[in-house]
Amino acid sequence: MDLLEYQAKALFREVGIPVLPSQRIDRPQDLKGLRIPYPVVLKSQVYIGGRGRVGGVKFVQNTIDAIAAAQAIFNLPIMGEYPKALLAEAKYNAEQEFYLAVVLNRSIRRPVLLGSQQGGVDVQAAIDRIQHVVVEQAFSPYYARRLVLKMGLEGKLINLVSDVIEKMYQLFVENDLDLVEINPLGVNSEGNVMALDGKVTVNDNALDRHPELAALLQGSPSEPAPLGSVVAMEPEGSIGILCNGAGLTMATMDLVYQAGGNPASFLNIGGETRWDLSPDVLQTRLAQGLDVMTQSKQVRVLLVNLVSGSVSCVQLAEVIVAFLKRRVWEPRGISEIRPDTLITHTVRIPQLVVRLVCSDCGQAKAQLAAAQVSIVESLDDAVAQAVTLAKSLKRK
Known part of the structure; x- marks a missing residue:
């Protein structure tokens, strides 16, 4: 089962993966108490991908525009799903966007690190250029560095991106996850990195060991988990x-x-x-x-x-x-x-x-x-x- 973006980023923050200042918005009026300076981006919190293409992501400059945008997003179904919350997040000017993931490959029963210099909405178009490294033994920084080098990164980015991958793997193992994905990992003009969007898929069989994740996944004991994303x-x-x-x-x-x-x-x-x-x-x-x-x-x-x-x-x-x-x-x-x-x-x-x-x-x-x-x-x-x-x- 997938977490929503704001839930995934809360986990990122716990392990030290860089994320932007953000705030959950449950109704448009909450934006009157926004603690993040403008400009901000408002994101629909749904389990479906491709939100930006259908109007589920909007940049705003002030409170009046933010409330109007929030009302529009709350009333926008994405593949039939209406958001119960939005994420308000500081704007970040990325000059590069990378794709990173740690995924459990069930056929070989090993974790696999994935990475590409082409991230964001166009990652599917470049799926054949995604590099991968199989974690065959006990994890060490060697695996993260190997992926970064296969991605073709140089200079300061080698250590910065390797550090993010190591923390993603830490999160993956400690929480018995099936997937930890950052798409995109933004790089600004100063060469700093930031997880601009994130996806976490929880292993259903491990939920009895992680009641805090089970609480995130269900709003109430009778509420079924959401349908997956197309x-x-x-x-x-x-x-x-x-x-x-x-x-x-x-x-x-x-x-x-x-x-x-x-x-x-x-x-x-x-x-x-x-x-x-x-x-x-x-x-x-x-x-x-x-x-x-x-x-x-x-x-x-x-x-x-x-x-x-x-x-x-x-x-x-x-x-x-x-x-x-x-x-x-x-x-x-x-x-x-x-x-x-x-x-x-x-x-x-x-x-x-x-x-x-x-x-x-x-x-x-x-x-x-x-x-x-x-x-x-x-x-x-x-x-x-x-x-x-x-x-x-x-x-x-």
């Missing part, structure tokens, strides 16, 4: 990927690339090792994920790859069938049309390729077949089918 990939891609679990998502995306496909975006709706999981959570998240992923006109083929031990294939198939019925036939102007002349219209949805690994798959196949969707048993076959469909649609 991650944009290739600008020319046309395949969307929807999976449950980070490892399954990454493996599926890798297979799509290997098969010659171009992923447009992917969404991890969360695995079944979550501490707050109830039997209906996966169904709810699947419904939400289908709605979110099919909003993009870029996604022409949606590859759904789900593995479940607690929810049957029948239950997941019911969600998919209900989604198709809801999206294919939607009323147009109900309030203006008499009941005896109700008009419906077809809504464009991507071609679905579905792979389900769970119980009662035979009955689920019949359900989806009635909706003209087939279940593909082999992941390799599902990927091949998705790639072939995407290429054929591109030629049309």
Whole structure:
């Protein structure tokens, strides 16, 4: 589960990672008591990426402008999510922006350090240039320095960025995290570094050892963790990927690339090792994920790859069938049309390729077949089918 930016930066501050003066804003009126000198930046606190592109980040020069901007941001849904808080932060003039991360690679069971001289909103475009260093033994400053040198940094930046990476790793280990990411790490004209945005993903299985993190993740004991973020990939891609679990998502995306496909975006709706999981959570998240992923006109083929031990294939198939019925036939102007002349219209949805690994798959196949969707048993076959469909649609 992800932390919000202001929560991640609170952890950064505890381990000495440089962050800007900031203040949580729960309502626009709070800006009258702002303790940070202007100009400031106001950031929507949501779990979705790409806030700046849709108006979720605004720079303001005074209190009047700040209150107006805050009202706009609070009323701006980003992929269906409204912020419950904003982050007001001092403005920072960065001349360079780097990408840094410490991530748990589950396939090799080792932490991996990631870094690139190209950070910020364009990091996805330069994903092939991200350097990595596998932490193969007990961590030492050697690993951080090795990554910095692979990134091509020189002079004063070698020590400054290495120090940030060491503190990121400290935070990663002490809190049993899955991911610590800084994007971007800003560098100003004086050569100083600053974590301008941050993301922290908590390992759900370790929450019993970190009650302070569990308190951050849930506003109340009954509140489910938020849906994950849609991650944009290739600008020319046309395949969307929807999976449950980070490892399954990454493996599926890798297979799509290997098969010659171009992923447009992917969404991890969360695995079944979550501490707050109830039997209906996966169904709810699947419904939400289908709605979110099919909003993009870029996604022409949606590859759904789900593995479940607690929810049957029948239950997941019911969600998919209900989604198709809801999206294919939607009323147009109900309030203006008499009941005896109700008009419906077809809504464009991507071609679905579905792979389900769970119980009662035979009955689920019949359900989806009635909706003209087939279940593909082999992941390799599902990927091949998705790639072939995407290429054929591109030629049309």
